[in-house]
Amino acid sequence: MQKTRLDTSRIRAARRVIDPVFLDTPLYRCEALEPGLGCEVSIKLETANPVRSFKARGTEVVASLLAANGSRDVVCASAGNLGQALAWSGRGRGLEVTVVASRFATAAKLDRIRALGAGLELVDGDHEMARERAAAIARYDGIRLLEDSLDIETCEGAATIGLELVDTVPSFDTVLIALGGGALATGVGHVVKAAAPEVEVICVQPLGAPAMTRSWRGRRVVTTDSTDTIADGVAGRRPIPAVLHDLLVVADDAVLVRESSITAGMRMLLDHAGLVVEPSAALGIAAILEDRDRFAGRHVATIVCGSNVDVDAYRHWVGVDPVRGR
């Protein structure tokens, strides 16, 4: 395998500073999903923890380094999950955390960021504008900017999921990974390709936020002017070159899925697995739904990466009506 920015020994070291509440998450066959999908499906569940997403694996690494260095402040841009995780990790280590988010971000995520004691600044624009504002705050105040996917700790934290996947016997044929900024995909992808190169790594992104997928396909950064997807956690427009480079090394494919497939995936996970998931966490199931032949008879693992939803939006997406049925 060509080199990436990641290193397996550093990833193993990262595990040792992450609060165990975020590690060794459930990984299990979900046979009730299989008749509807035509393949064996295993779930790696990253939602049963205090922040309901995988992001704290990375923020634990960052916050422990900051605390060890005597830093007191950190700022990040976030669609909501990174900010919530950084707020949690920072609170336990006496850090002042500032989160910049779009005012259109999922309200439940913003509420949790506030509840965890972080400062929250909203920008009147999308996630890319929040990134710019966070960078400006960091420069102006001279404090640490945490950049998701660019900062290697975020990738190493996510990569610890990969360690837990490759330690499994029997292994999988394919791992389906939600693709946004790329920390999850490059982190997990690095470990899978280093330890089990025969396992296929497929990244999944919404058709409405295809920048990184188009970049992967074109082998150069492609940006978009806007995004249009309910999968807020992966709705970026400006891929980071260094992350794309790593993704080109570790991903076997990157696919785009329709919004209707994402909501169908969310409904399947609710109805057949009893799991509430946010749209980004249903991308893997959506990919299977859109290309059953490709996965037929294979054993597929998909990372259910978050469950932070606005309740009303979720109820709308999964189309639940006790009186009329759906």
Place this chain on the structure above:
Amino acid sequence: MQKTRLDTSRIRAARRVIDPVFLDTPLYRCEALEPGLGCEVSIKLETANPVRSFKARGTEVVASLLAANGSRDVVCASAGNLGQALAWSGRGRGLEVTVVASRFATAAKLDRIRALGAGLELVDGDHEMARERAAAIARYDGIRLLEDSLDIETCEGAATIGLELVDTVPSFDTVLIALGGGALATGVGHVVKAAAPEVEVICVQPLGAPAMTRSWRGRRVVTTDSTDTIADGVAGRRPIPAVLHDLLVVADDAVLVRESSITAGMRMLLDHAGLVVEPSAALGIAAILEDRDRFAGRHVATIVCGSNVDVDAYRHWVGVDPVRGR
């Protein structure tokens, strides 16, 4: 502590024969629930596994013993979760599993029992009639009858949850446990009281299925003529004397909750924790809702013991309507 039928060294031994997919389940603070409940709440999540309930901890112990003894057949009565778990554990060890259930049992549970390859016999009556029929099959066919809560392996399996709870730092003030036949309550209660006697063990049962609670209060077996609750997993009428004896040793209290509190608990777990749970798994939250003063400021752990629901019934209980709100 007075003796119970349980023994901590046997419980530790039980851990070694249980498939790891059922062990070391998530245990985490759920702060988003706390403003609504007025106390610190931690969740012990027993639903993120192939059978979506804690019952496989016990059936793994039973099935491994049967397989070691060269047995080929086993029968049990079940409201659905024990049968599903025994089907899973038996399938992996070449056992022929027969499950007897009420024809009024949760359809999703019965479907999973069939899908896992077990024989399923339905009786035209309630769970107590299923128990009688299972016993008759065992006598007639000369095969092993697995009796939930009476057979010590079911209690020892459940008790492994207790080991995972008492190994936690900091400890809890109170553990809330769903009370049905009593395997979960006596198993977990035994470990908690042996290792951390200062932790309060409170059992929770629906007002509509109060037999074991009334027995505990009266210190003698009290049966009822019928049950009337949506919490199918705990709807027994005839407590087992040996189990009651153990419950009298380990439980600090046993409380009854209304159906409306159970559905309110299910809704809270969905809306604030992103968890789909079956009614029995919401009993702990229901108990807090009914007596906030009792738990105010305490740190309470509750075992979310199962998530097998009929989708339509669940949607009705949680009252979800995307058009009108609830």
